[in-house]
Amino acid sequence: MLSPLLPLLLCVPLVSCKCSDPSPAFPVPSWTKQHKDDSLASTFHAIDTALKSIATDDQYDTTSFSVSLTSETETLWSHHHTALKQNATRPGTTHIDNQSQYRIASITKVFTTLGLLYQHSAGNLSLDDPVSDYIPELNSTSAIPWKDITLRLMASQLSGMPREGNWADLATTPFDPTSVGLPPVDREDLNLPACFDPEVFESCNWTQILPYLNNKQPVFAPGQKSSYSNVAFELLGLVLARVTGLSYEEYMHESIFKPLKMESTTFKTPESDEHAVLPLGQFFWDVDEGIHNPTGGIYSSSADMSVFLRYVLTHYNALATGVNWFMPASWTGLRSFYGMPWEILRTERILEHSNRPVTFVTKGGAVPSYFSRITVMPEYGLGLTLLVGGESSILEKIQGAVTIPLVRAAEGLVWQDIDTTHSGNYTALDKELNSSITFAASAATGLEVTSFISNGTDMFDTLLSTYAQLLGIPKEAAWRVQLTPTLLFKNETSQEGEIWRMQIVRERTEDGPIWDDFCLVDVDPVSYAGEPLNEVVFWHGERLVELSAFRRGAVDASNPRYHLGHITILAQPNGEERKYSPTSEEPAHTACMRHNEQ
Known part of the structure; x- marks a missing residue:
């Protein structure tokens, strides 16, 4: 059976992030x-x-x-x-x-x-x-x-x-050039401007x-x-x-x-x-x-x-x-x-x-x-x-x-702050979906995805592992999924909806061949239904995560793009439901998951 990602072999550079961890690794902190x-x-x-x-x-x-x-x-x-x-x-x-x-x-x-x-x-x-x-x-x-x-x-x-x-020609300085082995010169033969006076330090x-x-x-x-x-x-x-x-x-x-x-x-x-x-x-x-x-x-x-x-x-x-x-x-x-x-x-x-x-x-x-x-x-x-x-x-x-x-x-x-604001297990707001994603933060690995289930499918065993192989990472090699902040927001005016991108990073345990240091950055490798497959959006005020490409919907025959189907219901911490539609002035969270409070 052919991999659904096989066509990407034609356009994805076979270079993994072996040379270093992704940078930047976090948004610019605010020092309080x-x-x-x-x-x-x-x-x-x-x-x-x-x-x-x-x-x-x-x-x-x-x-x-x-x-x-x-x-x-x-x-x-x-x-x-x-x-x-x-x-x-x-x-x-x-x-x-x-x-x-x-x-x-x-x-x-x-x-x-x-x-x-x-x-x-x-x-x-x-x-x-x-x-x-x-x-x-x-x-x-x-x-x-x-x-x-x-x-x-x-x-x-x-x-x-x-x-x-x-100011840098030794012939214009008062010292004796012969004392350091230079031949003597006659300043009159150097055709220097009159302002080059060895006795006066002036412009x-x-x-x-x-x-x-x-x-x-x-x-x-x-x-x-x-x-x-x-x-x-x-x-x-x-x-x-x-x-x-x-x-x-x-x-x-x-x-x-x-x-x-x-x-x-x-x-x-x-x-x-x-x-x-x-x-x-x-x-x-x-x-x-x-x-x-x-x-x-x-x-x-x-x-x-x-x-x-x-x-x-x-x-x-x-x-x-x-x-x-x-x-x-x-x-x-x-x-x-x-x-x-x-x-x-x-x-x-x-x-x-x-x-x-x-x-x-x-x-x-x-x-x-x-x-x-x-x-x-x-x-x-x-x-x-x-x-x-x-x-x-x-x-x-x-x-x-x-x-x-x-x-x-x-x-x-x-990383203490990132762990507090980003880490945790998020589950789908729609309880019929068996979907969840877990983030963990540390100084050693950055903000990484430690588990990812979409509609009952373990993404580490399917999509992510296939893509890792396309990047040239051997099956036996260790790798992780690390997030890189784009320093952009879904709502730039209010600075809400913090956008990150998932990247597969090969664990580097020892020095390898010289060309292991060669790393081409490609943070936007593939999309799905017009949305970046690796985009993750944190809505901190609501403790929600949005996976842009993993939205529910149906195919419109007249326009073969995925779109929002029905109204998405967002459960608030106080239990109240709010409804958003694609035409709402407020952002419609697609494929949203709520953080499971500890």
Whole structure:
């Protein structure tokens, strides 16, 4: 007898989810006051203790730092450390708190890119326009193919252009090149702009820099390979200025800082040192970066950066049509990627009970004596700010000391909540049907289907096992049915009717062949009567589950699609019956099952 799913062999890729557990595994959690005060309190206490221990190292006596964690709605926790040793003549602030100001360096690139997305959304430019459309001084005779370099490539570190316009040529520095084995050079023969003064750390202007850039060589062809470029963002700042008619700094203030009420964030050196973090020996606090501002000129505080991260967490997929700001644009390593302009880590090594990958969307920055990183954890709805004034090596230590215990604690709390709201046995509202489905939640397996009976048929023995074989999973191999949230709702307005999809996941017990790491995601493999066969909808207010494709009905001869037959009766917890019909303004729950309360 032929399998009813045999035709799917023609269209279903023979690849199972062997490389990892499905991600995302749960809807973005809402971190309540109770979570902050009770469930996460012990984790925050442990992180505080770890950070205090790190700061006791003698090498960090001149280092101050601020760390702040925010949810989508509020700051959940912060930690600040004031350097033990400070400059006696100009100490700056002597008490680090959430208003203390640091130079955040290349995190500025995130703001530049946000301004670019705003202008793309407004129709004033296109991300896929070549940069030469806006800066015609970048001429066609240059070795760098400016006409092939789009604004999107520049923001994604895929432009192939040089890293620096100036400030990176050793010939422009006061040190003796022969001391490190380099041949001597005569600066007069280098054809450098006059602003390249080795004795003065100052910015050039565009009249000086653009001709110089035209004489530079590309690193890669555009779009070929990622390579970090500060020049790309300096030019993007010039594009924004020309498109908006404002200076770059004015545009950032009017479009981002002011609307978000980021009152401690500026490109100008703060007039007062009241909140200034001034590490012993620093010299960069008062440097005006000029045309380099779009790549690294911002001063800010942890409080302001938390405000910004809250905005990013709630708007990243709605800033411009077709742009999910957290998606990677190119790879930089096995588990790391460049975004636009994010630096992304995706690792399966952090969770204790699962190999499911966790994504960290970050952007770091560094100028002399100031080191910073923001980290967004979109799956958890969390954003972390880390600002350092002093010794650079402390940044990575703090990053690990905070993120690892934080993610593990958040993961545990998420599954406690999912178990409470989703797990259980659901039986058909129509008692004539022998139909039921059971869900169980754990950190190891996610939200999974542990039993599924439809009209007396065990779906694990029939439909699901057949499909597992079509995915290339051997009969003897272990597999499970795990649910993946789509982050969509049947009623988007009221955020009701939470939609999930069932996926068959092969249990990975040991390392297999190299190609076991190859996994193609296909969450919508087959439908039945026009409905996704694997769609599960949770109606939490009524403790109901809807299996969209398993609805009762009859075939309409004039239109061979399954449709609702008679009125579906929904039993309410108080025993009252309510009736819905397909034409009702309220949703008609098809193939609904009621949760059996424990």
